[in-house]
Amino acid sequence: MWLLDKLLKAKHTLFHNVPARREDYSAVTKSTVFPLSFCGHRWIENLPVVERALAVWPSLLQYMDTVRTKKLPNPGTASFDTIAAALKDPLILAKLQFYMALARTFNPFLKKYQTDEPVMLFLCKDLAEFIMSTKGVERMALDFRSDCMQGLSNIVRKVQEKSPLKYPMFEAFLSLESRSEEFLSFPPMQKMLDIFLCDFLSKPYPELWAFCQKLLILSHGQAFVERGFSVNKQELLNSVASARSRYRVHLDQERRKKKSEARGQKRKAAEDYLEELKKRKKTILVSEGLARDADRFAEEAVGKAGSKMAELTSKSNILRRGCKEKLAVLEIIEKEIVAKGAELRR
Template sequence: MGHSTAEDLLENFKECTKDLNLRNMLSLSMDGPSVNWKWLENLPAVERALEVWPSIVKYVDLVRTKKVKNPGTSSFDSVCEAQMDSLLLAKFHFFMAISRVFQPFLTKYQTDVPMMPFLWEDLETLMRNLFKRFIKREALPQTPYKLVRLDVVDHAMWLSPKEVDIGLGATAVIKRMHLNPDDCLKKMKALVQKFLQDKQLAGGISTGDVISQQFENVLHSEAKELEFLSFSPSEGCRVDVFLHQKLSQSYPDLWAFCKKLLLLSHGQAEVERGFSTNKEVEICNLSEEGMTAHRLICDHVRVYGGDVTRVPLTKEMITYCATARTRYRTYLEEERNKKGEDDQRKKRKMMVDELEELKRKRVALEGVCEGLQNEADQMADKAENSGGTKMATLITKSNTLRRRAKEKREELVGLKADIEEKSDALRQLDQ
């Protein structure tokens, strides 16, 4: 049937069924649920178009500068013509917004199950969602019967151009197109001034002037490029990565200032998510090195959207994995050697501590022996100058002290032998 319109379909349907008794008709169906499946491809198609459009523009520019051969096809001519439309990106976003309104309805009714009882209500919801974008709310009738008979060509019911809902994406594109560079520069200078007041800008006023000048250059050059106009932050395209690519080489002072601005809103979400990741990879008896390795793997997979099948298998990775067993054996050998060295250090420290303790005991015993000997001599001297019972008592005490001094000297001899033995063992350990 080619590109027939709805009116053509209705006319041919009536022509083909005029001889039939429609009272006996139970249902009217298509060949299958996949007949109009192409309508569901509108949204993915425009999303893909927005994704590849910057690359298409680059290709067209290369062709125009004769760096790439002109394919000379009608499709390329259509692309060149479309590029001349300054509102093309806004149109893409508007089409995407409308497609998202239709998508749930189209998806729901691509089925073989009986859905006719719900069609009226769902169709009313779809029409109201569309009309709200262009028609005044108070002009929309309450009943579905009146809604389908609404005279949409009546200008009195239309919203003003500024009130028409063209979608957030299209609105953002148009705002960027009409953004006043002077306002942007004024706001940037205010930020720089605030940093200067708080003494947070290294280099002072001269650096602030450089930042303002570089920002003004960006506004009149790079900011007018399609990549800036069509940029939309997402998981695969971060604003800090984008600005680093555009500013770090040509405008280093401006990029350094932008990094500080981006850090102002940087929270702890990434760190907190890291705790959750640690909990997921944590297993029994997992060493610190194992935990670090697990986190590195998780973070690398997250760079590719969390899909491990998208991680490229480079030659370096394959070689690294092939030698993993050898490196593991080397690691175990190093750990054994390290453990042996640690045991050796602990043993030596223990022996040094024991030797120091023995030396302290020797000094203490020498002092005790000397004290006992002196006290015994004093008792003997007193006994010589005394008589009777007192002399006998002093001699007894003197002899007792001498015996104790003798015992301590014997103990001191054994202690010196232990010190000599420990010293020999320590010297052998150090060899």
């Protein structure tokens, strides 16, 4: 029906055992993947063939275009002519996709019964179920085709509703275009339409030309913006990616800045606390005279008697107790000073 077997065989034959042609193909397409061999009576082997055929189709198109532009020699073989004819079919890819879908449907059943096990007793049941499943696939295909036709019909109807073709004025323009050789040969993408219409309408139809001038300055909607998105898509993507990268760098810098500020505040607090400890240490060192005063009162008490000796002894004991407490506090402060100093040096 579609002669896909002929196409698949031709794709493989075109490059099989032809080193020079394979080298040209690889040089043009930068690919070393080639079509596989097709076998008409080995259905189970044809799924990889059609999958490979679809995979290399873009490369094959590139090779065929290079031959068509005479940058490579024309092989002049029947297989090349078969492929060239297939390229003219706008539905060839859809046909190959349909063939691949059928192959994927049949393959599990075919593989199941390629076995030495005694499964022939189950063939009838499995075959009946398989046929019923293929009918279900057929119904799905018909539904899909119907949906496609309905979708196409809806699109055409929508275009007719939104297009200016329904207005009589545009019918007049179309009739004018169909009668004029200049209109038929006018290249709208190469020449300015206003200049073209001015030559035809400004003198013989000044009122019509004035109307056309007003018509031509009407907004084209979002066409310019949309075209900018289409043309500059890659640049926009690059800009977005660059902006995202800059944003990440900014976030990273902010995190580092916050960490640095937190470390700075912590270090400042530690330095302030260390200074306070040093001041407290100096205060305690100033009070080291308590021990000397206690010794002096004790010596004076030795040469006294009665209440005077008791008074001097009491003063000496009070001063010694105070000195002992101060020394204990001094020891704690010195340990804290050492710890804070080590913390600041890290």
